[in-house]
Amino acid sequence: MKHNMDFDEILSIDPYSLDKGKKEKMLTERLVELTERHRENCPEYRRILESISYSREQVKSFRDLPFLPVRLFKELSLKSVPQEEVVKTMTSSGTSGQAVSKIYLDKITSSNQQKAMVKIVSDFTGSGRMPMILVDCPSVVKNRSMFSARGAGILGFSIFGAKKIYALDDDMKLDVEGLKEFLEKYQGQRILLFGFTFMVWQHFYKELLRLKAEGIAFDLSNGILIHGGGWKKLVSEAVSPEEFRVRLKDVCGLNRIHDYYGMVEQTGCIYMQCEYGYLHASVFSDIIVRRPEDFSESEAGERGIIQVLSTIPESYPGHSLITEDEGILLGEDDCPCGRKGKYFKIIGRLKDAEIRGCSDTYAVKFK
Amino acid sequence: MSGGVVTHMQQNSDNQEGRNILDSITYLVGNAEIIKDMVSVPAREPFDREIVEFLNEVSRILMGMGEAKAYPDVVTLGFWLRKSSVWNLKKRFEKQDGNLRLGRGIVFHIAPSNVPVNYAYSLAAGLLTGNANIVRVPSKDFPQVGMINSAVREALSKFSSIKKNICLVRYEKNKAINDVLSAMADVRVVWGGDRTIAELRESPLAPRAGEVTFADRYSFAVLDSDMYLDLDNKKKVAEDFYNDTYLTDQNACTSPRIVIWLGKRRAEAKEIFWKSLHEIVREKYTFQPIMGINKLTSSYLAAAARPGIKIEPHKDNYLIRVAIFDITDDLMRWKDNSGYFLEYDCEDILELRGLCDDARCQTIGFLGKREALVPLLRSGIKGVDRVVPLGKTMDFDLIWDGYDLSERLTRTIEVK
Numbered sequence: 001m002k003h004n005m006d007f008d009e010i011l012s013i014d015p016y017s018l019d020k021g022k023k024e025k026m027l028t029e030r031l032v033e034l035t036e037r038h039r040e041n042c043p044e045y046r047r048i049l050e051s052i053s054y055s056r057e058q059v060k061s062f063r064d065l066p067f068l069p070v071r072l073f074k075e076l077s078l079k080s081v082p083q084e085e086v087v088k089t090m091t092s093s094g095t096s097g098q099a100v101s102k103i104y105l106d107k108i109t110s111s112n113q114q115k116a117m118v119k120i121v122s123d124f125t126g127s128g129r130m131p132m133i134l135v136d137c138p139s140v141v142k143n144r145s146m147f148s149a150r151g152a153g154i155l156g157f158s159i160f161g162a163k164k165i166y167a168l169d170d171d172m173k174l175d176v177e178g179l180k181e182f183l184e185k186y187q188g189q190r191i192l193l194f195g196f197t198f199m200v201w202q203h204f205y206k207e208l209l210r211l212k213a214e215g216i217a218f219d220l221s222n223g224i225l226i227h228g229g230g231w232k233k234l235v236s237e238a239v240s241p242e243e244f245r246v247r248l249k250d251v252c253g254l255n256r257i258h259d260y261y262g263m264v265e266q267t268g269c270i271y272m273q274c275e276y277g278y279l280h281a282s283v284f285s286d287i288i289v290r291r292p293e294d295f296s297e298s299e300a301g302e303r304g305i306i307q308v309l310s311t312i313p314e315s316y317p318g319h320s321l322i323t324e325d326e327g328i329l330l331g332e333d334d335c336p337c338g339r340k341g342k343y344f345k346i347i348g349r350l351k352d353a354e355i356r357g358c359s360d361t362y363a364v365k366f367k
Numbered sequence: 368m369s370g371g372v373v374t375h376m377q378q379n380s381d382n383q384e385g386r387n388i389l390d391s392i393t394y395l396v397g398n399a400e401i402i403k404d405m406v407s408v409p410a411r412e413p414f415d416r417e418i419v420e421f422l423n424e425v426s427r428i429l430m431g432m433g434e435a436k437a438y439p440d441v442v443t444l445g446f447w448l449r450k451s452s453v454w455n456l457k458k459r460f461e462k463q464d465g466n467l468r469l470g471r472g473i474v475f476h477i478a479p480s481n482v483p484v485n486y487a488y489s490l491a492a493g494l495l496t497g498n499a500n501i502v503r504v505p506s507k508d509f510p511q512v513g514m515i516n517s518a519v520r521e522a523l524s525k526f527s528s529i530k531k532n533i534c535l536v537r538y539e540k541n542k543a544i545n546d547v548l549s550a551m552a553d554v555r556v557v558w559g560g561d562r563t564i565a566e567l568r569e570s571p572l573a574p575r576a577g578e579v580t581f582a583d584r585y586s587f588a589v590l591d592s593d594m595y596l597d598l599d600n601k602k603k604v605a606e607d608f609y610n611d612t613y614l615t616d617q618n619a620c621t622s623p624r625i626v627i628w629l630g631k632r633r634a635e636a637k638e639i640f641w642k643s644l645h646e647i648v649r650e651k652y653t654f655q656p657i658m659g660i661n662k663l664t665s666s667y668l669a670a671a672a673r674p675g676i677k678i679e680p681h682k683d684n685y686l687i688r689v690a691i692f693d694i695t696d697d698l699m700r701w702k703d704n705s706g707y708f709l710e711y712d713c714e715d716i717l718e719l720r721g722l723c724d725d726a727r728c729q730t731i732g733f734l735g736k737r738e739a740l741v742p743l744l745r746s747g748i749k750g751v752d753r754v755v756p757l758g759k760t761m762d763f764d765l766i767w768d769g770y771d772l773s774e775r776l777t778r779t780i781e782v783k
Contacts, residue, residue: 044671051670051678051689069664076671292656294683305656324660350657355705356481357618 007112010311015119015282016339020332023341027286028062030311031319035065038317041080045317063288063297067307067322070265073101081106081315092149092264101265106315113268113312116284117156123282123339124258124272125160125224131186132161133179133223135195135204137168149229149264150196156267157194157226167195167204174207176216183218190222196229197259200248201239208251221253228260228270232349261346265318266310271344274337278330281342285310289329289344290322300329303347324350388547395504395516396523397534402501406551408531410470411497413777414457418494421526423450428518434510439614440484441511447763448491456495456765460773467780470497471577472553474776477567478502479558479581482615483509488763489556490533495765496776499532501548506539545570552576554776560620579775581620581768584729585699586760587722588623589713591735592636604734605643607758611732613652614761618704620768621730621760625691625698625709627719629735633712641688648685648706658705659684665703673701679710696721716743723748729768732760 010030018026036056038045045068054066072078079086085106092101105113134154141151141158158164165182169175183191195204208218225248231241239247241259248254261279262270269285281287288297289304298304306327313319326347335343389399411418426448435441446452462468474493478486486504493500504512516535523530538544549555549570557567560583572578588608598604612622628637666678666689679688686706691698694711698721701709713719716739722728723743728750733740734757744751752769755762765772 047674048667048670050674051666051676052680053677068667069660071660071664072667072671075664075668292659293654293685295659305660322660322663324657326656350660351655353616353655353657353661353705355616355618356483357479357615357620357622357704 007108007311007314010283011112011115011119013283015123015284016280016341018283019340023283023286024061026283027309027311028059031062031065031309032056032059034311034313034319035059037314038080038319042078042317044076044078045080062286062309062320065309065320067320068317070101070263070321070323073103073265073316073318074099077102077104078318079104079316086315090149090152090264090267103264103267103318104316109313109315112314114156114159116268116282116312117270118159120270120272120282120284121157121160121226124226124274125192126190129160129162130190130192130224131182132158132164132192132194133167133182134158134161134164135167135193135200135227137170137172138166139170152264152267153196153228154194160192160194167193168199172203174203174211176211179218183220188222190224191220193220193223193225193254195225195227197227197231197244198229198233200225200227201234201237201244205248205251209247212251218252221255223252223254224256224258225254226258226260226272228262263308263323265321266308266313268312269310274335274339274343276335276337277345278335278337278343279345280335280337280339281344283341284312287327287329287342287344289327292350295322298329300331303328305350306344306346326350385547388543391538392544393537395512395535395537396519397530397536401531401534402548402551404531405473405499405501405534408473408499410472410499413460413468413470413497413773414453414495415497417526417529418497418532419450419453419457421522421529422448422453422491422494424522424525425515425518426450428521429514432514432518435514438483438511438514439610441514443762444484444487444515447488453495456773460765466782468497468777469780470499471776471778472498473551474498474500474554474556475548475552476500476502476556477558477563478504479560479563480505480507482558482619483511484515485558486512486535487515489558490535492765492772493556493776494529494532496773498554498776501534501536501552503548504535504537506537540566542566542569549576554579556776557581577775579770579772582727584620584727584768585702586621586623586728586730586732587625587627588732588757589627589629589719589735589740590636590640590733590757591739592628592630592633594630594735595636595640596632601639601643604640604757605647607756608640608644608732609647609651610758611760613648613706616705617707619761621732622704623730623732623760624702624704624707625711625722627711627713629713629716629739637710641686645686649683652685652706654685655705662687662703662705662707665701665707669701669709694718694721696725698722699725699727716740717746719743720746720748723750725750729753730755730760732757 039049052066086104087107088105088110090103136154141155165178245257259273260270271279271281273279286309288307290307291298291304303326306325307322309320327344329344332342333340389402426445429435429445476489478489486502490500490502545567549572554577555572556579557564558581564580669689670676675692677690681687688708688710690710726749729752731751731754733754
């Protein structure tokens, strides 16, 4: 008997407790349903499915579902709800002149994103709120209805904070006095820190280093840092993930550091890095690594393009997407950290194509 | 020395600032002195014997280079530069009206950044029409560029009087340099599409200087399915089409983006045609990982905008076909490259009018009976410069992209 898998059921499952067999069944039910929902309500999505002669009957597993390239959200406004029901529009970060992704959230999707995130992050930090340092400036969460990825990340994570402080002022300078006070007040307690990787490095770490040389040291050995946003910007500074962790530990004693992988096109179901350094898919989502030549599934250990699947998006067809990131599936259900599900690592962005031709514009039209 | 607008164009390379700029360029063949003296180089008559011999020498050297054999575009260039091949062009050029023709003087060429051998054809056209030439070659270090330049240098050691006619330079986008070289030019030849043309047009030309610009163009192929099926050597058709498309990542102005089928046995023809092409592609083409994503994006964008299109099921991402059911004026908005083909079954040739009635429509690669196309070509369309057999879309000719280069790069002295 078919029953509608709704999101609350998924929320009730422990985030890393489903093994492959059970997860496949659950995901397939939910994702096939989402595909139908979006097919009915989003005209562009419906036309895409028609162009590939998509048929629900032929889907045996969520692995057979079509996937949209994330770039599509830069070019089209894809939504499965009427405009009046849109409560938030998220945008990706982009350099000026670049098109940005537009993601339309209704109340349910937005709320489910947050709920999922709480379940995921609590699995790493413990439940209950903590004093929290947001490694960013207060103005980043300015306009509530039109979010950038940075603003959304900060706001999203700030719910874990009982008492919060922004580490930086609006001039991007470290609020040394404020932080000193904060750390004194919550001495002995677990402190949660959150920030984008580049921000943490550029505006937090480098400042702490400078201060330490002047004799001002911060002790964050009780801290947990969650950071995300990719390593692209640090590549130019020649900082590897390993070096990032070592240097942070050196300068302030931070030894619980979790990277995460996520994207504005699928917020909420982030992939947190476990204690062994591997990114994990929670019960809310999954990844498939696909070979570039034909999009067939790669074996574990074989690099490929990351497809991300999420049980959350109801207001926009973002439940099955293919990214432009390359990664490797490391294993499933058997990570030493004890969490079930797939675990993987990200290698980096796919290179733009270098192509020949008379016109001097390179291949990627939508830069 | 402050910036400020550079006026008095013709004398530009004579002043100190101009000279500094010329010294800052990288010279692959020639040097700054040659450029500075170029204005005194006498124009030659078109198809000057010494020039033809020189190009033949370049051809000989290229065809003798072991490493050149791996590059079909270099081999083709070598063939094209042979005396016998050039002589055919001369025969076409010959007019019996008693007037004298001469090169215009200095031609400044901007080569496309991403077609390795194109600059050599542009240079050859400039030389054959009797001019001195400054050619900005691709910034990218293509092996073909190295080979061709080395052949040119070697040939120049035997034809030293031609040294002052050739300067091959390389520099990153730079308006100051464009200004100096444009100011000296009697003709400026700009390859590389609309954006590059706009960029170069920021640099003024002298009052009597001309310009030949190769703007963004598109091309398509028309195949008669019945005729195709009757051919014995279908593999050759596939190879020819591969050269028309994948050889330049299907991104040249001459690369067919749409394949249009005529005739009765279309389904059968398609099956064989695409399969044989796919075999060659799998064997020869360097697939870059992002290409699958690029083409998936394009096909989905087309589907989202044009209800009813069908993406042909495909085993891999090397060759993507998208079936369309009507030809609209904006169809080319949905084109892509690196093995992405829109496909259309045509009942009446005039259905293609919308596609051809656009100045950006350049080449029809054709396999079929010539008479089938004539009604279309005669229907008053603004586009289509040439109809050529498959495999020949990239064959360079002095009549190119609708321009007769032998006329554009020469001047006529009327002798009554």
